[in-house]
Amino acid sequence: MKSGLGTALAIARKDLRTELRTKESINAAASFALVILVIFSFAFNLERDEFYAISGGLLWLVYSFAGALIVNRAFSRELPNDCLDVLIASPAPGWAIFLGKAVAAFLLLLLVEAISLPVFGLFYNIRWTESLGSLVLIILLATWGMTIVGSAFSAVIVNVRLRELMLPVLLYPILIPLLIAAMGGTTALFQGEPLTGENFGYIRQLIGFDAVYTALALYMIEFILVF
């Protein structure tokens, strides 16, 4: 039998292949992110310094809205033809199925973020390339945290009729510590501050969040999938 990681890769490959063929959630999430960026650009009439102070918050609001659209599909894409039953009935461990789905959602969300980041920089005149390495680190850590929690809730509510409404209600309160760190760290970078000293706390907070929720989700998923 394939190892757990091999199974996770097979599931991730399958999810990416089907998504890239249909482009259902990627098109919806990317267009949604771009529309929100345009609306925000009309909504705020701030001085440059004031805008820099809220720039990280704006970016992560857009990312978290788009993220909910991506992770919502993680398990609901298994509903047509009862494919989820086949996955659960297979000898593949639940954590491997979950990990594969989370990795696929992570990569899809990164793609949406990569599309919307230059647009954000252009609309709001933010020089986001100046600390690119640190920004990428924040994006990777925060996106993984969003994906892992979002995919876990996607599994919890997969059989709920109003799951598109339920997911944000469940997801955003849990994401508050992650969003605070991501917003704080990103704002600091856009204001020209390095992620050292006090600002490194944001990175520590993101790593802690990711570690705790990744372990929790991988442990709990078997109980969530088979009830």
Added chain:
Amino acid sequence: MLAVAADRVWKYFGDYPALRGASLEVRKGACVALLGRNGAGKTTLLRILANLSRPTKGEIRASVGKSGIGYLGHGIGVYDDLSATENLILFGELMGVANPKKSAAEALERVGLARVKDGLAREFSRGMRQRLAVARAFLHKPEILLLDEPFTSLDDRAIAVLQSLLNDALASGATIVMSTHQIREAMELATDVALLERGKVVFAGPRAGEMLSDPTWLYRTYGEPA
């Protein structure tokens, strides 16, 4: 020797007991027709045997792990946006098949889908999708087959493919448990019969001559009045 057994299994959905202490023992190599009216608990029992659901009370025993079980439920269990080959290779990988590509090609040949092996499942006709589902369920040559109303809404070609695969599986010593309303088709294949009524197995035993000649005999003799 037992292949799979349910021992006083209860399953509640909210306050409703779908199974009320159902017990069933299936010996290796048997083909059990699981009969019962709508809502009797056939699907719930099969899902529990297939590890898709946990019993609220009671115990399930199986002689093989998940890799030795094949399940065909109400849904066809294939991805519309993958090709027939991609679907079977994926399930082969998940089920631990040694050479998924080779097994997928053989399975597609067997169910008559080799010429459309690279076509997406969503472009297939209903009958072709059903045959793909049958190929998927038999791909890893399971020792125990759990089939939930397998003949329902199959076209004639898919029925022929399924019957041939089931006969081959039985000949090779596999165990089959299938729920069905199509009593005549099931009785031709079955070695044993179990009747579920309101979440309980009220009869389990070898198929008798009366059952073959008169499919409603079992309901009249052991079942509750309709």
